[in-house]
Amino acid sequence: MTVPTTIAVDTTPIHADGAASDLDPLWRSIVTESRARSNDIHLPISFAFAERLCDAYPEADALVVRVAILLHDTGWARVDENRILDEGFSGDWRKADVRFEHERHGCEIAREVLPGLGYDDAFIERVTRIIDGHDTRPESYSIEDSLVRDADRLWRFTPTGIALASGWFKLTPAEYTARLRAEIVPELLTEAAVAMALADLERSEALLKTELLS
């Protein structure tokens, strides 16, 4: 199923060309934080979706979106690893304390790494406003916030995201893709993200044979 969209959306499999980019120094500054909770997989894939969403919504400040998605989950590195899985992915996981803690620590890390790379206070404030509450604040307050929120969800629709997140939630791939369709697609905020999610979900379900293995 493909959804008709009123804007130009690239829904081909997500990729990056490996060329040097303006944010390479920022990536290098968070290598330690990338080792927590598979951030070294989650952050680059979500980042690629964020760049694609910025192409679809040129009115958004792309640098704010790209820096915010790059840093948004670095705070997991300062939360106890056992608590992440015990509290962050079961029960009422959306309201778990660790969710608030990782947002707060993510803002700290942004304030630690960004000034030395030449970002000014006003820019850092815009980035931390998005990081603070990205998982726990019910409302998005700007187009940049919405694109970060959607990119943070879109990686889950790839086979890689399904592989990691189904394990975190202790679900089979078929159960997890059903949850994506029922719960996560309706949470997406932009038309472009819905088109990307459904294109990836269709590819992933076929690849993983979820109909046969359910």
Ligand SMILES: [Fe+2]
């Ligand atoms: Fe998060």
Ligand SMILES: [Fe+2]
């Ligand atoms: Fe995330």
